[in-house]
Amino acid sequence: MGKFLHLFFSPLGLRRAIPQVWDGFQTNIKMMLIAEALVLVFALVVAIIRGLPGRTTFPLRAIAIAYTDFFRGTPLILVAYVFGLGLPALQLAVISNQSLVTYGVLSLTIVYTAYVTEVYRAGIESVHPSQRMAARSLGLTYAQTMRHVILPQAIRRVVPPLLNDFIGLQKDTAIITVIGVTDALAQAGFYSNDFFSYAGYMAAAFFFVILTIPFARFTDHLVKERERRERAQLV
């Protein structure tokens, strides 16, 4: 027991590890924020494409389906290797000269867009067909119906599952360490090698946890707030 505490939680070790891991964790936060913003937009676009009506849009839909199927089934770590190590090896202009963080963000975005597309799609399909019918009967176009009637209802319904995927994304930023990004996990590794202590990993775990908890509470709050507003009498 004493050994365990010493290896993982020694006060001196934690005190030294926390600033070092924090240095790396800022990279995790950066990757997470950029990837989440991109995923929110791209996934919505792919979800809309997947739901397009008509025979002429079939090729677009097929591409969207192939994309989601492929990247939902591929491990993130593999995608990270391919982009982070493979693209630089191609020695192409621009494509091969990006920072490792950029390749990390690219990997996260591509994989999580595939997940979140399905979340959006479930939300879109959960809106009753009579809503679409009512909107179209007023002369609104397909796009206007989507924009003003279907999506606002769909998106508000998918906030909780969306949050769930984003918590997954936040944690998975640690995977990007495998291509050499100096993130929290990398710093924790350096620390444990230097000091023979796992306090660095504990510090990293601590950072990841305290990041997700307020995130979860904030989203709960958003959902409640909106419900309250809709039910309350607005004057």
Place this chain on the structure above:
Amino acid sequence: MSVADKGFVRLEGVTKRFDDLVVLRNVDLSVDLHQVVCLIGASGSGKSTLLRCINLLEPVDEGRIVVDGQTITNGAVDVNAIRRKIGIVFQAFNLFPHMTVMQNITLAPRKTRGLSKKEAEAGARELLARIGLEDKSNEYPDRLSGGQQQRVAIARALAMDPRLMLLDEITSALDPQLVAEVLNLVRGLTEVGMTMIIATHEMSFAREIADKVCFLDQGVILEEGPAQQIFTEPREQRTREFLARIIEAGRL
């Protein structure tokens, strides 16, 4: 009445199938401008489908529909432009739950008729006054009673200045004490000469306001005529049976 007003809405040999099921069979119907036509008949007789075909919410399989001199079923028309001229109100209201009453009413005028927010809201306020719900403009639909929601749905359709209104059993989902407020609103529309096709189970209402009543049975208009004749001396056996059941249920 001018020639153009005669047959303002015309259905000619309209047939509609859902897979193998024939929902409308070779239906002919003519509705003049300012006329009120009521469709009666059992559930599943094709009343709702007929209304949805006129609003192009359902494509017809055979025959054609002419509205205001324009054939709308040949696939070459601007569907959205047609729908803007034809208001439809549904049994289940179908208000947009994430929008206030005001937003529900002004959405389509703003997006499809290019009205500014101010213009659209001025029009909406007039309509809300007409339906007696001025004080509810900032409420969300789930704060309203069924009758109030249905009145808002009617106002939403009227905000497009339609030339034709289709009412699809608009009181069937309402508590009995809320039916009157909605029917009064429809009565008001007949007074301003709105052309309407109304699918309804409210027989006494149909009898009161309809210029013509059509009895639908298994996708066919089996009998049509002035309300007085249909309700007092129906020619067809099936019409008599249907009305007898209605009287039994105490609804006429």
